[in-house]
Structures are given as structure tokens and as C-alpha cells.
Amino acid sequence: MSCTSVNFSEEELERISARTLGMDEFDGAVFEKAVRGITVMENGDLEFHLTGGETKVWKNLHLDPPRHIATVTDCFQGKIRCAACGNTYHRVNGAGKWVYWYCIGKKRKNVECHNPNYTDYKLRQVSAHMMGLEEFDEAEFEKQIEEITAFPDGSLEFNFYGGRKERWQRA
Numbered sequence: 001m002s003c004t005s006v007n008f009s010e011e012e013l014e015r016i017s018a019r020t021l022g023m024d025e026f027d028g029a030v031f032e033k034a035v036r037g038i039t040v041m042e043n044g045d046l047e048f049h050l051t052g053g054e055t056k057v058w059k060n061l062h063l064d065p066p067r068h069i070a071t072v073t074d075c076f077q078g079k080i081r082c083a084a085c086g087n088t089y090h091r092v093n094g095a096g097k098w099v100y101w102y103c104i105g106k107k108r109k110n111v112e113c114h115n116p117n118y119t120d121y122k123l124r125q126v127s128a129h130m131m132g133l134e135e136f137d138e139a140e141f142e143k144q145i146e147e148i149t150a151f152p153d154g155s156l157e158f159n160f161y162g163g164r165k166e167r168w169q170r171a
């Protein structure tokens with residue numbers, strides 16, 4: 001592995017492996033049996049080479065905004081609902097800073113909400129991934145996504161028009 005490679009903690013690798021192999025929890029014995037090797041690609045994706053000859057890819061979504069890029073996305077307004085307190089997410093536009101979304105419940109009295117914030121950029125990356133797109137597309141988002149439910153553990157459930165639900169979790 002060269003020094004430019006993306007680094008993963010052991011814990012992170014175990015979670016990614018578990019998800020990629022369809023395990024509820026990481027099991028070292030199952031892993032040993034199933035996986036011949038893992039290749040870390042230059043873009044940060046992981047290729048799992050299975051003993052049966054199959055290759056599975058874990059896609060690294062690059063969730064941290066690149067320097068000097070602050071996306072501002074209007075179509076998330078009113079679409080992201082907090083699973084903890086039921087309020088919707090609102091946008092903070094910091095001049096020259098990253099734009100992020102937070103649960104408005106955090107600003108209300110009598111509501112104790114600790115749901116995580118999300119950068120605008122991260123929401124775009126994850127949404128594009130969930131819609132099967134290489135790049136985020138606002139029109140497609142409006143067309144496909146009815147609502148996103150944000151959970152306290154940082155996972156996001158995408159509710160597509162038509163009833164399909166898909167949960168996203170980094171690892």
C-alpha cells in the first residue's frame with residue numbers, strides 16, 4: 001500500500017467487510033473462509049476477491065467535501081426528516097465555509113435532539129449513490145425521492161416515490 005492510499009481503521013474494515021459479505025456482525029472465521037484478498041483501489045474503493053472467484057466492490061463515496069467546494073442544494077429543503085424528534089432538517093449557509101444541514105429540533109425548546117448534522121456535499125454524494133447516479137442531479141432527486149429519514153446513528157433511509165425504501169450506512 002503506498003502512502004497516497006486511503007486509510008481504514010481495523011474497525012472500519014470489519015464493518016465494511018461485514019456489510020459487503022452480508023453478515024450482521026463481523027465474523028473472522030467466515031471472513032477467512034470467504035475472502036482471498038482485498039485490494040484498495042486508488043479512488044478508495046475496496047475490491048473483495050472471494051474464494052469462489054467472485055469480486056465484490058465496496059464503493060467509497062468520498063463524503064468529505066473537497067477543499068473550496070461548497071455545494072448549496074435547494075431540493076433537500078423539507079425532505080429530510082429526523083427520526084429522533086420528527087422535525088425536518090434546515091440548511092446553514094456559512095460564507096466560504098461548508099454548507100450543512102441540521103435538525104431544527106436542536107433549536108427548539110422542549111426538544112432534546114442530538115441527531116447528527118450532514119454537509120450538503122455528503123447528502124449529494126449519498127443521494128447520487130442511492131439513485132445509482134455518478135453525479136448528483138437535482139431534477140432526478142425531485143423525481144425519485146419523497147423523503148429521507150435521518151437516524152441518530154448517522155444512517156439515512158431513502159423513501160422513493162412508489163414505496164421503495166433503502167437504508168444507507170457508511171459501514
Ligand SMILES: [Zn+2]
Nearest residue numbers: 082103105113
Ligand atoms: Zn431531531
